[in-house]
Amino acid sequence: MTTSRPGGRDRPPGERGDLLDPRCPTRQLLDRIGTKWTSMAVKVLAxxxxxxxxFAELRRRIPGISQKMLSVTLQSLARDGLVARRVEPTVPPAVHYRLTELGRSLEGPLSALRVWAETHMPEIDRNNQLADEPPPTG
Amino acid sequence: MTTSRPGGRDRPPGERGDLLDPRCPTRQLLDRIGTKWTSMAVKVLAxxxxxxxxFAELRRRIPGISQKMLSVTLQSLARDGLVARRVEPTVPPAVHYRLTELGRSLEGPLSALRVWAETHMPEIDRNNQLADEPPPTG
DNA sequence: TGACGAGGTCACGTTAGGGAACTAGGCTGA
DNA sequence: TCAGCCTAGTTCCCTAACGTGACCTCGTCA
Structure with missing residues (x-):
């Protein structure tokens, strides 16, 4: 997701002159929770x-995720303050994750979206199949 | 967004084997509305x-979008049945877009997410800045 | 001749996501 | 004493996809 300047180059001056609004919070949010594993992690934590x-429990509950992606995802969520990380200095170290207050407040809207998705994705899939079919005779 | 494919329904056989659970509708939905411009287009249409x-009006209302991306985004939404496309056979042809019933039903959850984003993104940004700062002394 | 409207196509750069190998370090077993 | 295991990462490298700008169409109007 590139909210930043694409290509890093500068555009001709006096052109349209505007880049993307960095103030669109919805895009920024979707840049975060729209990444492949984030919403799943939030769900499991919620x-x-x-x-x-x-960590290992999360891995187990999110089928298909690799250590790396789980690590990256959790770091990102921790940076955003959506999850909190607690390290037990045992050996081997045990790291515990939980949703923060902020993270839990996201669960409401996110679960609403989840409900919508579960309700309507079949219809969307059907629409896609219809679009793939050859046009009806006539 | 790896699971979305704007123009190909099945994947080449013998790929890396299996992908993730195709039965996670939330991921599929986020694959769609998580793409860079989709949520903005839905918002403007809503x-x-x-x-x-x-088309041109949408372009004007979504600052920074290119013709191509608007086109691709609208096609994808139309395929999903979230927007309807109406062509007036004038010259030059005028194409009108509107949300379908399905699309409008998405607006509820999406706007909830938007409200959340507008409310909490400043906090998230602040958290990120805190994470960038050097650790406090002591 | 050029602009408009609604795109299509091409070449390109960036990025997300993936795999595999590596790390730390106390504990266990040989 | 040494090898290997465990958890939770990290690092390198790779590819597929996403997004971008530039250029093209096509008919009419000015």
Whole structure:
């Protein structure tokens, strides 16, 4: 997702003169939760909220995710302040994650979206199949 | 957004085997509305719903979008059945877009997300800045 | 001749996401 | 003593996709 300047080059002056509004918060939010694993992680964490989930447990609950992507996703969420990270200095170190207050407040809108998705995705899939079909005779 | 494919329904056989659960509708939805311009287009169209908006007008209302991306975005939305496309056979042809019933039903959850984003993005930005700062002494 | 409207196409750069290998370090077993 | 295991990452490298600008169409109007 590139909200930043594409290509890094500058555009001719006096052209349209405007770049993208960096103030569109919805885009910024979707840049975050729209990444492949983020919403799943939030969901899994929300299911346990206000409890904590460990790294390996998250991995287990998010089928298909790699260590790296889970790590990257959690770091991103932690940076945003949506999840909190607690390290137990045992050996091997145990790291616990939980949604923050902010993260839990996101669960409402996100679950609304989830409900919509579960309700309407079949219809969207059907629409796509219709669009793939050859046009009806006539 | 790897699962979305604007122009190809099946993947080459013998790829890396399997992809993620295709049964996660939330991911599929986010693959769609998470693309850079989709949510903006939906928003602009929703503001005019149930009225129509023309291509050039959409372009004007979405600062920074290129013709191509607007075109691609609208095609994708039309494929999904979220927007309807009406061509007036004038010269030059005038194409009108509007949200379908399905599209308008998405506006609810989406606007909830938008409200959340507008409310909390400053906090998220602040959290990011805090994360960038050097750790406090002591 | 050029602009408009609604795109299509091409070449290109950036980015997300993926795999595999590597790290830390106390504990266990040989 | 040394190898190997465990968790939670990190690093490198690669590819597919996403998004971009530039240029093209086509008919009419000025």
């Amino acid at each position: 299911e346990q909220a206000p409890g904590e989930v460990r | 503001e005019q719903a149930p009225g129509e908006v023309r």
